[in-house]
Amino acid sequence: MALHPMQASNVDRGLLLQRYQYVRDFSMQLVEPLSAEDCQIQSMPDTSPTKWHLAHVTWFFETFILVEFLQGYQRLNEEFHYLYNSYYNGAGKQYARPKRGMVTRPSLAQIMEYRLYVDKYMEIILADENHPQAEKIAFLAEIGTHHEQQHQELLLTDIKHGLSKNAINAVYLPRKPEMRVNAPALEWVNFAEGIYEIGHDTLKADAGYAFDNEGPRHKIWLNNFQLASRTVTNEEYLAFMEDGGYQNHDLWLSEGWYFLAHNKRKHPAYWQKRDGAWYQYTLAGWLPLNLAEPVTHINFYEAQAYALWAGARLPTEAEWEVAADDFKAEDVPTLGRYHPNVAQESQGQANSKLLQMIGEVWEWTLSSYAPYPNFAPLEGVVGEYNGKFMCNQYVLRGGSCVTPAQHIRITYRNFFPTAIDWQFTGIRLARNV
Amino acid sequence: MALHPMQASNVDRGLLLQRYQYVRDFSMQLVEPLSAEDCQIQSMPDTSPTKWHLAHVTWFFETFILVEFLQGYQRLNEEFHYLYNSYYNGAGKQYARPKRGMVTRPSLAQIMEYRLYVDKYMEIILADENHPQAEKIAFLAEIGTHHEQQHQELLLTDIKHGLSKNAINAVYLPRKPEMRVNAPALEWVNFAEGIYEIGHDTLKADAGYAFDNEGPRHKIWLNNFQLASRTVTNEEYLAFMEDGGYQNHDLWLSEGWYFLAHNKRKHPAYWQKRDGAWYQYTLAGWLPLNLAEPVTHINFYEAQAYALWAGARLPTEAEWEVAADDFKAEDVPTLGRYHPNVAQESQGQANSKLLQMIGEVWEWTLSSYAPYPNFAPLEGVVGEYNGKFMCNQYVLRGGSCVTPAQHIRITYRNFFPTAIDWQFTGIRLARNV
């Protein structure tokens, strides 16, 4: 949500307006295939309506930039302030989260107007280089674009959840069939014990943007370990299931075993068996399960149980970050597939045998989400975000097939509770040596 | 839901098509003021989306008439059969009721097509007087129109509930202000003890349509009793509140007292106090409370407690029906007000001092919903409806301001659980002598 003040100077002011327009426009593209009704629903308390995402990210720019710094700015509608605040207690009262799906008014059309209204004024203020607070505005505007990119991912995962509730096979976008049916063999890559550094280095000149929870950069000690060369495939996960994985309590955390019983869970989310064959709900509708693709929509309990069954464990977030160190921006796959790809040799990052580290599935780690040593949240209301959730959530790394490419970086710490499975989550194994 | 076989001959075959078109068209008028998003939501498990009502009543004609009796008829979409069945277990599997709000596909536009498609074939089959099953078709078609009228009322009460969830003041239709601010004084009307007959007489030639639960006509014994000349007003109900009605456990049924505590209820549904003045949510949005109007959106517990406080009781359904005996069809107010009116002297039925018996608020009775002596449900799937609910529900009489006029009759037995308040319910007092 927030970055450290000293980073503001990193923002290239000339490029910011361009970035703003790019990000705003991308949200519009994402909504293209949806009807007003699709955009209305909230299929569980954890998700939000598409409409709400579109309005909330706009409210962010309005509230933290326009209202604060654009003289004479009038909110388009005072009630939107109440409706589209999310968890920023400091920014005022909030509409109850689980009831977002009940807000039929304003309509989708009105929210589109709201976006245009705010864009108009944002373009004015971003173009005003002589604004006495130009630096602070730039700083907040960059946060706002990263914030909107976060919501672009959520918009896709939430609408996937919503559309999946239709009895009819609901397609977000059709998808070209995946031709590859074999993943490369899983290999183990070695890493040596020692003192390493992880986290975002806010003091480095070209460090780029990062949220507050990614820093400060700090030392850690790692023992020898190994990381799997790619993520676990549907085929491998099926072998676990067919070996009685969901019936064997020895493999499960106590909470996970209870989760299985309570939810009668016997396979990953979005899977369904019809006449003996497995199908998977995707943003392209129900499709036969491709065995070579990465297993996804796995919760933490399932990831742990699978790892134990496979004689391995999940990596810590420090291990993952140390291993991903040679990742380059150009390695990020383009968004638009909306589903993780089959691994391929050529896909790897330079100087590494590790495939699929980036932009396929969020990889569960063994690390509970906690502050880094000497972590300090960003000051003010925009700093409310990350620190408040450092409890009973686990860190996921690497970005997924629905994460906007520019929003992926190796220090990025995503986090979710153990039971969630509507994100594009997956498994990379680690081992002691 | 159903009428007795011997009644089929009562249906005037020439008028049936006309009635069908009238009822179908009226549903379209009701939806006019709503957006696709308004029609999508389900604000609690007890209510249904507008979209669902529109499709379900259409499914009824398709399933029980077209599929059965129109040779070569093809359902427009097989999946609608699953989506728009409600409680007819005999008619196949059902989509889970509390998830109706998640069905974004088919869209509202597709449901409108579905209506036109079914209307086209219904008009063909109703016009075919030589159909070997013409009598049965007419019989079922009449049921279908009554069924759709029931859902027209629910459509209005459900959308009222849904729109009320908007933080913004959501208006279904603006309403001319009620000018009258005084209700006539409450008087007590006497009825003498004796044997009476109540219920719908299916054997009478001109008895007209009725659901199965309204008959057979049968004898009952009544003691002397009195009925109030009009329903309880907001002013009277406020006096009860201001006298500590909601705080005095002596007035409440044990279940009602628990309901108050559990729901933190301190006033009727849809009421809100702002700066010392009471407002009420109506289909015309939030309006200042008119003290002379009938109190409405009252549950059974509130009705009972008020009656006890007022030194009276609720009437039984037999008392109500005996008293309403001289009601005439022309006394029914026209739909379109969507809110109960202030009582007026001239409004009464011929030969009676009783005002507001019809078409204002559903009047709670003391009578638990139970079969009449020798009651027999209609045979087949269409008979599933009424009998199944004869348990833990209470009878309401008289129709409300959102009941289609032709759907009101004095033998009509509406029924709801004791806690509901999203219907236009109200109170008429009775007394022992």
Add this chain to the structure above:
Amino acid sequence: MALHPMQASNVDRGLLLQRYQYVRDFSMQLVEPLSAEDCQIQSMPDTSPTKWHLAHVTWFFETFILVEFLQGYQRLNEEFHYLYNSYYNGAGKQYARPKRGMVTRPSLAQIMEYRLYVDKYMEIILADENHPQAEKIAFLAEIGTHHEQQHQELLLTDIKHGLSKNAINAVYLPRKPEMRVNAPALEWVNFAEGIYEIGHDTLKADAGYAFDNEGPRHKIWLNNFQLASRTVTNEEYLAFMEDGGYQNHDLWLSEGWYFLAHNKRKHPAYWQKRDGAWYQYTLAGWLPLNLAEPVTHINFYEAQAYALWAGARLPTEAEWEVAADDFKAEDVPTLGRYHPNVAQESQGQANSKLLQMIGEVWEWTLSSYAPYPNFAPLEGVVGEYNGKFMCNQYVLRGGSCVTPAQHIRITYRNFFPTAIDWQFTGIRLARNV
């Protein structure tokens, strides 16, 4: 809970002390087979610990008689007033009902002391014929003994529920095996239509004691009907089960069908199938099911579904009372069996073919519990009981094998919610003619 003031004169003052001692002593006998731990537990919110029953009935005498009328009387322990009040809001604050099982102090031994303490003073006040309020004291003392008899039945049904939760076969009292394995054939007994009177006649000189809800005596109209000569047997109920009764939605009330699904209910409470044979939990522990015994621990939904399957219905409470009119006190079976008996020809009441009307199982009626015409609750705090529950409960008639004999009468209106099954409930069929 209460009787009408004019009845006070009916109480034979000489016999009252004797009755008091008899009832109080009988409670002590009931507790004999139980340990302090058995007396501690509360196995669901609907039941109460044995300890609580013993103390609450004592608190009743203390609060309504000793504290009011015995000069200088000191409560044994002020805290008992808070702990052992039940629903008498007028008598002060109450300890939360579902937490009664947490009250380990006072101990059972202390409650026994409490009983002796109150008995000592009750015997003094009952012997004092010159007390200026002697009549009122006698009136309240008689209520108190009937109240304690009600709790004697609950004590037995509650402890049955509690002991059944033990994994070990827990026996309250061993029981001589029932030798009879055949019930007489079921016959239909005719009753003619007409005006009848039911209810307790408080004006009759020798009417005896009754609760307020049993009166006043009033006229009703009955159609022709038939009543089954005996209650439904386990064998008959098994035939219903084996015919798919629990799987056939056509037989069930909508609420009942939901109850089955929600509770995964497939047979009556306290039944269990082991190696193909049915067993039943009784106060004598787990025993093989005797097919000739009355089916018991049946809820209202099961009773309704069975009746529908059998081509019959449940009787109304008026039908039951009219039919039971020739019942005599000497027909009541002695308590001590703690389980309903197989019907036998000789068991019938004089002048009737009806068997088992009294003291075997509480017979569900079709009648929702409601006030009789001109019903008025007893004045004051002791009148709080019956009226408050006249909502969403159904009337049961006839008394059960755990109802104290002197507590049975044909005007007695027991009532329970539709889902309960831990009472000794059963089914008698009725039919239209």
Add this chain to the structure above:
Amino acid sequence: MALHPMQASNVDRGLLLQRYQYVRDFSMQLVEPLSAEDCQIQSMPDTSPTKWHLAHVTWFFETFILVEFLQGYQRLNEEFHYLYNSYYNGAGKQYARPKRGMVTRPSLAQIMEYRLYVDKYMEIILADENHPQAEKIAFLAEIGTHHEQQHQELLLTDIKHGLSKNAINAVYLPRKPEMRVNAPALEWVNFAEGIYEIGHDTLKADAGYAFDNEGPRHKIWLNNFQLASRTVTNEEYLAFMEDGGYQNHDLWLSEGWYFLAHNKRKHPAYWQKRDGAWYQYTLAGWLPLNLAEPVTHINFYEAQAYALWAGARLPTEAEWEVAADDFKAEDVPTLGRYHPNVAQESQGQANSKLLQMIGEVWEWTLSSYAPYPNFAPLEGVVGEYNGKFMCNQYVLRGGSCVTPAQHIRITYRNFFPTAIDWQFTGIRLARNV
């Protein structure tokens, strides 16, 4: 629950029988002040009845030692195997945990017999030095005694919770009044950055007993940090409350803020304000709050919020263990106080300014409970315990006033979910430098 195989040799075989008898006898002493009824109840699903604790620890010895290794041994009662298994899935079916309070049979007296029965045979097998499996038996017996000591602590915290539910002031054991009303000033103790080792060293000859989760000993990197010299007092915590701590959302984790709202929490568990003065429920009953005592029965959310308010944070478990390194066994306070003491200068461990590190309150750490690098659970059923809970729980360190002295060690990792507060938990602050 378990220790690594190589530790078995550490057990002094001569002392084991003595240890067994000491631990078993201590359980008996703990039950002395309780009635059979006190021992019966289970006041929430998280706690267990005293009776159950007494039986379960006995079942452990019977199941893992006597049944396995004592030829001809017969279980006293086969049903106990089902009733007193807890989470050992590998050891058979289990009785549902939340229903433990319903098991009235066996009685407390029978469980006492069970203990004597198992003790008799345990003494035989422990004395048999020639048993071919003597080493394994010794190994398991030592585990069993540590297991019973864990349950001794739980027995006390659970009975405190149970007795607190009595409306009457229920005293477990009266306690001498605490005379000291001042705690020493809080000071900050410095620790320097660097590589440290933590965890139990299973390879060291004299390492003593430890559970599997305490090892292996491993390197970690720590930054500079400071630790508070003593735990937070009631006085300090009250200052936080009076400063609006419970009303200031900025101080709370998102989950914590929800916890407050959902539970209407406004002060620590077991606190109550009466006439303006604070009281605290203790094992000696309700007592006025002593301001100098450590605040206790604090959950993780409260600990975090307090630390943030105080400008500090919670320590990690590694920081705590490094700081506690010079703790000596003789520093452990004697059990029998059942309540944390006021800090005193003289109480500190040699060579340290840190007071109250041991045996007062369990100190919440920032560390989510996770496996140490290269952790491997103990093989077999006894290894089921610790690993299964490594998820959504936080580590607590130091032992409390109800932890048996011999059961305290600095590598000991206690763990509980964030919301619990019925353990004797407290707060020690840490700071970055």
